[in-house]
Amino acid sequence: MNQIENKNIILTTLNSRFSHSSLSLRYLFANLKELKDEAKILEFVINSQNQTIAEEILAYKPKIVAISTYIWNATDVEEIVKYIKLISPSTIVALGGPEVSYLPHRVDFNMADYFMFGEGEVSVYNLCKNILGGIRPKDKIIQAKPVEFDKIELPYDYYTDFDIKNRHIYIESSRGCPFTCEFCLSSIDSSMRYLPTDVFINEIDKLWNRGARNYKFIDRTFNLKISYAKAILEYFLAKDEDYFLHFEVIPDNFPLELRELLKQFKAGSLQLEVGIQTLNLDVAKTINRNLKMEKIKDNLSFLSNETNAHMHIDLIVGLPGETIESFRENLDLLYTLSNGEIQIGILKKLSGTTLSRHDEVYGMVYNPNPPYDILKNNQIDFSLMQDMKRFARFWDIVYNSGNFIKTSKLLFKDGKVFDNFFDFSKWIYKRSESTFKISLDRVAEYLFEYLGQMYDEELIVKTILDDVMTVEGRKIPPFLKRYKKYEKEFIQIELNKANRRQILRKDNEE
Template sequence: MKNIILTTLNARYSHTSLGLRYLIANLKELKEQAEILEFVINSSVQTIAEQILEKKPKIIGIAVYIWNAFDVGELVKVIKKVSPNTMVILGGPEVSYTPLRVNFDMADYIICGEGEVSFYNLCKELLEGNCTQSRVINSPKVDFEKIALPYDDYTDFDIKNRHIYVENARGCPFECEFCLSSIETKMRYLDIDIFLEQIEKLWIRGARSFKFIDRTFNIKISYAKAILNYFLAKKEDYFLHFEVIPDNFPEELRDLIKQFKEGCLQLEVGIQTLNLDVAKEIRRNLKIDKIKDNLRFLSQETHAHMHIDLIIGLPSESIESFGKNLNQLYTLSTGEIQVGILKKLSGTTLDRHDKIYGMVYNDSPPYDILQNDLISFSQMQEMKRFARFWDIVYNSGNFQKTTALLFEDGKVFENFYDLSKWLYKRSESTYKISLDRMAEFLFEYMSKNHDKELIANTILEDVMKVGGRKIPPFLKKIIPETYDFAQKDVSKANKRQQLRSN
């Protein structure tokens, strides 16, 4: 039995909540009375409530994010109906800024902002029975170097089975209007020696998969160098994920990144748009020449795997402008291009564009854009399906040679836009499409403009590049069963698929 249960619903089983571990690490004398229970979105809300209430807690703290907000709202209702005397405290980015667009009225307390200190103070008062705090607590920013660090609160099970999330800095120096990180433009850093001591403790315990949540890992070069040098000194395999800005890769940083082996380093590169006029509208600083040069460097001279972000629906950006961005990025990088849909998060200043550009958003999570003055609702729906099919076909890595053939004329956006509309009409779905089924769809579509035998052999090479797969039945009708397919780079393909799954 525990007096305090800290919980959240993660997006995937492999994820862990760094925020919950910060809270439990800072509970001081109350820590022995607390326990973390983590769940996954789309699980049964009643089952989650049952497992939490089995502990008979007096206090339940729930971390709320955009991906779990609706489920948390339902969870709070169930808990308060079944156990009305249990105190429910909400925190996290989804409840830290108004307006709240999910009904959390049944929650007893909401902590807005960084909760490491405020959560402890509230729990202490509640357990002592003399709480005088208001329902909504506006928590000030904590002293990053004085709070207890959370890394000892990763369990051995976490280390063996899940990603370990870490942070060396809070804040972001930029003011991009679609991002909550832009609210705090002053950077706060943890002393680099203290941080690396914590990483070393995790390493000794067996941690090998680290995801850094710092928004701009490469903004402070001295810290970035220290962290990269730390891992380069390790002889065992590991996986690192960093969010980086695309225009700050000086030679001293390049020299280090080039030393990482394949499969070790993944970079999330925030581009969002290459249109300077659009970037100016959303207060995003773009240095196009540096971006192009750095993307070429990362693609051609390193083994880093890249996730490059582009957004559909930004104020003043048309579909044609987005298409030009995609065509250009395809020529600059071999990495995944993450096609995202614009979301209007509470706390950002994005709403200042609503009247000017006719921006209309979904009122429910994930608060995605429905239409604007340049992109109609039906076109936005097409683009959302485009993004989904892009993930299945291009970003999955399952059809690298096939897509290269599809894009051989350089019209990446135009050709895939046509394909995505055809795929939706053909399949009437964007989900639950097997690899073999998608391969057959691609053959059917591309056979209109390409030699059938060429398409069949290209798709076969893609499908069979990972060991253990069988030739799709439809291809056996086209390619003789005696076809001798030499599996090339199977180990490399397996590594690539494993990396993409992260």
């Protein structure tokens, strides 16, 4: 058995997926100065065995364990902290991250020794230095001031070669958000801080030279400062190799100079997360969100029709003052404005936001446990809110997955996107009794069964086949093979697949 080297400091978290990596841990490590040799980053994934995680952490015999805590890992962190303190009471546990930086804590973290509020690059170093030097701060809550973003050490050298090959590489050119949307923690830091352009481009370049080709920018408003956005886009446009970029953008700021650059990106290289949230001007005003509707419509049309960008467009269910009728209008309109994915989210009340000021007026009731999603309000009762949560899940499976693009259009006849999909989501939930672990073949069969009430069988079969067989390597759904009268179509599909494989083999041989 290999001997594990003892480390005084463990920086750890649980990511939501294996393909994700923690930028925050790498920032903390980069700024530990002379303590770096005494520290180690350990990353885990939610839904793992928490006792095993505690075992792996304590195997290094750390004096300090700092855990980055988020809404998706909060309950796991609670359990891991308890295990660490029960097994090794002398180990100091410090929690940081957005889930612990604001009160009230709605998960029981009381067994932790310290809570690091705010940006931790300086405060975590100071805490570790003091504890290792024999000084225990008296206050359990350590409130950090915003760091000087252009003066801290950057974290990108601490992505490993394994990370670069197997995980998303998260990067940021700025911190802060100038907008004041009440549901979002980013609105708390309204000042914008940027790295010098040449410094940031140099960091990207170092990652590129190490083989990084998958970049997820976590800037809240990538296209706010156009000159900065241009410099980054121009850097990647000069590259001949394939890559993937993800940006969060505001929907109303795409001037001509930015448009000309975006049009040059080829398909599959650019993904834009576009925050809409609501198209109801009164609701937007209630939550301090500024909507410029004409600009939004024009820019969504441009992105859909003149670029190859893949879009994720956000709509939220349950906003204060938003009725189900208003949400219906939002979805129906947004479907006509864009061909991108429409991400239907459920409102969450995060500690630190000002959403609670609406609770009494709109009867807002939230889940007391993570993810703190809304349960009901004066406009949408609990039963309907449950329907909408299932609606959002089935929307992802059918529409956002891209697996049923043509078949979805059969569902959305007469432009009644919301009404028709709502009826379908109610039907499929009753039929499947589940919203998870439904295979592609099973979804196709449910669509076939449901649409059979409205359309000619041959049209449905051909439409579903067109969708399912778009992806190379897929097989004809088993339920369709029961319909012998379509055997000719099935044989032709298999012949086409064989021809494609033969062409591919020849290309490879040449």
